[in-house]
Amino acid sequence: MIPREILKKVKRIEIQTRGLVNNFFGGEYHSVFKGRGMTFSEVREYQPGDDIRLIDWNVTARSGNPFIKVFEEERELTVFLIVDISASGIFGSGSHLKKNIGAEIASVLGFSAIKNNDKVGLILFSNEVV
Structure with a gap:
């Protein structure tokens, strides 16, 4: 008891964590590693060198400029x-x-x-x- x-x-x-942790496990905290993780984070304008497989074609078609999807991996301590x-x-x-x-x-x-x-x-x- x-x-x-x-x-x-x-x-x-x-x-208190800074929300972003550099750890190699999965869970409730968001990783500082950006990539093709589990949780959608944002859409940002395409920059040379970005993975073209991440282009968000709907946003790109509406804006006329290429945009990519950014994901964050969930991590735990x-x-x-x-x-x-x-x-x-x-x-x-x-x-x-x-x-x-x-x-x-x-x-x-x-x-x-x-x-x-x-x-x-x-x-x-x-x-x-x-």
């Missing part, structure tokens, strides 16, 4: 959360122990990434990877 306070924080936080669970996590006072705060931060970031349809991984370590 997920504590209610963490769920409230997940609803308030949003992992892969988020790895690396959390220290060593004995130093006992440092703090009351409910403000390092281990509790670390768990809360990892939970909020993880659930926020999942909400954005990103892949999430968790690595726990102390004096060795667990």
